[in-house]
Amino acid sequence: MSTYEDNSLYMMIRDRAGSKMLRQAEQINTFNHVNSLFNDKASILINNVWKLYPVLDEETPMSFITFSEVSRIKEKELEGLPWIYVDMLRVLTWQDKFSSRLVNEMIDKSPAAAWRIPLAPGVDNKDAFEYTYSRWYEENRNLVRSASEWAREYTCDETCDETCEC
Numbered sequence: 001m002s003t004y005e006d007n008s009l010y011m012m013i014r015d016r017a018g019s020k021m022l023r024q025a026e027q028i029n030t031f032n033h034v035n036s037l038f039n040d041k042a043s044i045l046i047n048n049v050w051k052l053y054p055v056l057d058e059e060t061p062m063s064f065i066t067f068s069e070v071s072r073i074k075e076k077e078l079e080g081l082p083w084i085y086v087d088m089l090r091v092l093t094w095q096d097k098f099s100s101r102l103v104n105e106m107i108d109k110s111p112a113a114a115w116r117i118p119l120a121p122g123v124d125n126k127d128a129f130e131y132t133y134s135r136w137y138e139e140n141r142n143l144v145r146s147a148s149e150w151a152r153e154y155t156c157d158e159t160c161d162e163t164c165e166c
Contacts, residue, residue, distance in 0.1 A: 065092045067099045079112045084136075086116060087128040094125035 004010040014022060070093055081089070086107055093099040104125070107113060123131045 062092065064095050065089070065099065067096055067102070070099045070102050073103075073106060075106070075110065078106055079110050081112075083116045084129075084132060086112075087119065087132040090119070090125040090128035091130075094128075100125045 017025065078086075078089075089103055090100070090107075093103045107116075110116075117132075119128050120131065
């Protein structure tokens with residue numbers, strides 16, 4: 001139900017509308033409400049990513065995860081990783097064949113393997129992240145572009161340009 005219960009016109013319209021019309025109107029009301037909640041939350045999340053992870057003048061290099069660190073990975077921790085981090089883990093262990101093999105076995109045995117997209121055959125661990133990122137970006141290019149444009153529209157003012165980090 002809505003927050004308009006004290007509005008007599010609203011209540012009269014609800015009383016007179018047929019059940020189908022009322023249901024359809026409430027579907028639209030609910031969708032609009034959810035959409036406004038999403039828009040508010042989405043702009044906050046997108047802006048947080050831009051602020052927390054800006055493009056740096058000089059990017060920091062990656063460093064590898066050692067075999068002793070890999071051997072201490074807990075199954076629950078691996079299972080709880082966001083799927084893109086699994087391929088980051090593959091890349092960060094590729095330099096050592098033992099680390100790489102152990103990580104791949106852990107990933108394959110993880111209960112999360114049932115819902116994670118497996119690495120395509122022939123893609124080495126060292127290329128896992130770039131492969132997954134490029135494939136995802138290609139499939140979601142319009143989503144990324146429209147989300148970026150949408151966030152800029154909601155957060156920037158008329159003084160902003162392409163270099164703006166608002």
